[in-house]
Amino acid sequence: MSALARRYAKALFALAKEARVLESTAAELDRVATLAEEPTVGSVLRSPLLSPQQRHALAETVARELQVSDLQKRFVFLLADHQRLGELSAIRDEFQHLLDDDLGRVRVVIRSAVALTPRQQTDLIATFSRLTDKQVISTVAVDPDLLGGVLVEVEGKVYDGSVRTQLSRLAKELTGTASL
């Protein structure tokens, strides 16, 4: 994540917190960023061929269509004027991270080779909640390529309990090579 995106996200976060609209701003930013991630829309937003007026008009259209708040609208205009619409996704992620930090939350991605039982999910969430001392917001995905076990990503760290990784580690020990 770029320092630039972090600066914009912090600025928006400060304004939203001051206005006590953190959650709604995060949701609006997510909608705008999701739209910007669309290949057709994104290529237009990032195009250097657009004049400042055209970019501003485009940002206005996006804000009107998505019916965002005045704060969000001004933020999108600012990004358009500074040709930073391409940074929307990174700003959204950073804003989400700031929001989670502020609210004492942590996002956890759980990948499992087979579908986890509710009890297993609960145990995992409870374990990582204790580990991070934060409220866990989990995203669970099934990944058969893991062969067995689970893999959890928390705040950029990966806790790997998959059969795939254990087999690779065993192969590495047996052959002395980095990967097979």
Next chain:
Amino acid sequence: MSRRGLTAWVGGVLAHPLLCAAGAWAAEEAEHSDSGTPFGTLFFSTVNLALFLWILGRYVMPPVRAWVANRRAQVVSALHAAATAKAEAERLREEWARRVAEIEPTIARLRAQALEDTERERTRILDAARKTAETIRRDAERAAAYEIRRTQEQLRRGLVLQALQLAEERARQQWSAADQERFVGAFLKQVAK
């Protein structure tokens, strides 16, 4: 012929008729005398002899003496040259004799030197060949060891790959809920640590 010789020859030719005439006149005188020593004959013979000796001393002897002196000088010079040549020849003979006398030791010395050089060169070549052979042997051993190690690693790698594929296949086919439960439990314990 020299000028002096020529003069002597001309004098002799001119005096010859005179001497002959004197002789003839003396002979005629002798015929007219009856007995005893014919003084005329004696006189003319004496004159004749005197003339002969004078001509001989005046014209013949100087060239002869000069020729003899010249010849003597030539002979002396030739003798000197011969003596010098003889001395040079003697010197050369002695030198060659000395050289001949030195040939054997020189040949022996050269032969010994050549043998020594040959031996030294032979030793050097053998050493170099030995070192080269040793290097080749070491390289060959190293290459063989490397090949063996590489082959072993390939075999091990192949075996591990096969085992890994087999394990993956088994896991895909036979992974049960109990296995997952066991793995998740172990994972949680590990994370909790």
